[in-house]
Amino acid sequence: MRLPLVLHQTAPRLGAVEWNREEMARRVAGDPAGSLVVFPELSLTGYDLGAGARELAMAEDALPPVSAPDPDTTIVLGYPELAPDHRLYNAAGAARAGAWIARHRKRYLPTYGMFDEGRIFAPGARGPRIFLPHPDWPTAILICEELWHPALAYLAALRGARLVLVLAAAPGRGQPQSQEDGPRFRSHRPWRLLARTVALTHGLYLGLVNRVGAEEGVVFAGGSIVVGPDGEVLAEADHRAEDRLEVELEPERVRQARHPYSHVRDEDLALVRRELGDILTQESGLRPGDEQDEPGGA
Amino acid sequence: MKSKERVVEPGSEEARVREVVTQVVTQALRTRSLEGVVVAWPPSPEGALLARWLRPTMSVRVGEPNRVAGLVDAAGGDADAAWLAWGVSTARRDRLLVVHPGHKSLVLLDAPLSPCFPLGDLWAHQLEAWAGATTVPRALAGLGRAAFREVEEALRLGLDEGAGTRTALATLPVETALRVRRSLETGRYAVRPPLIPKLSPWTPGVDPAP
Numbered sequence: 001m002r003l004p005l006v007l008h009q010t011a012p013r014l015g016a017v018e019w020n021r022e023e024m025a026r027r028v029a030g031d032p033a034g035s036l037v038v039f040p041e042l043s044l045t046g047y048d049l050g051a052g053a054r055e056l057a058m059a060e061d062a063l064p065p066v067s068a069p070d071p072d073t074t075i076v077l078g079y080p081e082l083a084p085d086h087r088l089y090n091a092a093g094a095a096r097a098g099a100w101i102a103r104h105r106k107r108y109l110p111t112y113g114m115f116d117e118g119r120i121f122a123p124g125a126r127g128p129r130i131f132l133p134h135p136d137w138p139t140a141i142l143i144c145e146e147l148w149h150p151a152l153a154y155l156a157a158l159r160g161a162r163l164v165l166v167l168a169a170a171p172g173r174g175q176p177q178s179q180e181d182g183p184r185f186r187s188h189r190p191w192r193l194l195a196r197t198v199a200l201t202h203g204l205y206l207g208l209v210n211r212v213g214a215e216e217g218v219v220f221a222g223g224s225i226v227v228g229p230d231g232e233v234l235a236e237a238d239h240r241a242e243d244r245l246e247v248e249l250e251p252e253r254v255r256q257a258r259h260p261y262s263h264v265r266d267e268d269l270a271l272v273r274r275e276l277g278d279i280l281t282q283e284s285g286l287r288p289g290d291e292q293d294e295p296g297g298a
Numbered sequence: 299m300k301s302k303e304r305v306v307e308p309g310s311e312e313a314r315v316r317e318v319v320t321q322v323v324t325q326a327l328r329t330r331s332l333e334g335v336v337v338a339w340p341p342s343p344e345g346a347l348l349a350r351w352l353r354p355t356m357s358v359r360v361g362e363p364n365r366v367a368g369l370v371d372a373a374g375g376d377a378d379a380a381w382l383a384w385g386v387s388t389a390r391r392d393r394l395l396v397v398h399p400g401h402k403s404l405v406l407l408d409a410p411l412s413p414c415f416p417l418g419d420l421w422a423h424q425l426e427a428w429a430g431a432t433t434v435p436r437a438l439a440g441l442g443r444a445a446f447r448e449v450e451e452a453l454r455l456g457l458d459e460g461a462g463t464r465t466a467l468a469t470l471p472v473e474t475a476l477r478v479r480r481s482l483e484t485g486r487y488a489v490r491p492p493l494i495p496k497l498s499p500w501t502p503g504v505d506p507a508p
Binding site: 176 | 311313314317324325502
């Protein structure tokens, strides 16, 4: 069955939880029944939480999902989660009919340069899991930086994802360098390239929703995108203003992308496990006496 | 007769940068519940540019040198301090954000005091076409504009291009490089508000989360 995917590229207000919640509910009310509706990373609270993260963090059972008028609509949003063991996580949750049905805790927390997430949040312990916004659409969630760690999208694909959602709060950086960039920040280009590569490699849809707006010197770069399983860009949002993308996902398009190609079918998990085990047990990745492959060898 | 103001071309680099600067200042006003900005620096091409960029969106107050002149004596003859004092008192009275229009080289080398530098990530040479001219940092006084351009290019290579300041400054005459290095060292930590001596278990600006 076809699935309407809606990405809301919003500008959440920092610390204004109720305002953000109402704004999300207002937007969901206008979306088609039975949609999968997605908001950016930390869309409930804003991104630059700093010392306020613990104050704004919520335990899942104390966090009422954003309501949708239609019980078959699934809403995915980002929030700071207060876990029972008192750790904070940068989390994303999926809710339907007033109940949470899935959650992902961000594993890779950027803590370099302008980013400070590792000082605020604990890293999630698991890779992405599958949830079903509709029985035909196994879906996995990644959060922002995690798209740059290809193993996570790979794991999602191996678990059967036909759709990967990426919730982002990616700042704009760098002057545009070419006609191709248009007026967009230079940092937009690699995000677009990564999204297309992941979708094409694994034969799945990818919906990346990035936020816009500013927080204390940082401007978020928007440019949300929906990519088909053949790597084609199906919809792309503005780079500076709030925007909304709606694309109907078609099961047939996934089938076409995976047939007659056999990348997904031929993936050799035993090989990957063997090689990873080897790398993990040997710091260098090579045991004494192992021979490297000849350059150009098969 | 009204002076003819330069038009910012839609889709141009100036339009893009103006939009980023305006967004950031607008958000800062919203989170601080303030109503506009006050430019706490003597009239300058950069200050005029900033005012031109921000005025369509918010209230922008710029000082009159005559009024600030009266504060210079009280500030011990320090004109910058007098402008800051005027800016802060105006800001407190009228619910404004104090801003300084210094460009990146000036912020790095002169380390002026201000809670906000809306143009502080733009090199002087980037601003020149839009502002008509730019201010040479006090740290480079007497070197001339050509030398300033060379210094700025070295800073750009060292910082933005990742060459490292040691390598980049080696391209400059030794005396100039020393002067720049000294100013950089002095200014390096000056633009990190707030400075609060840590005495309790949780200190604003020092500790990340309670």
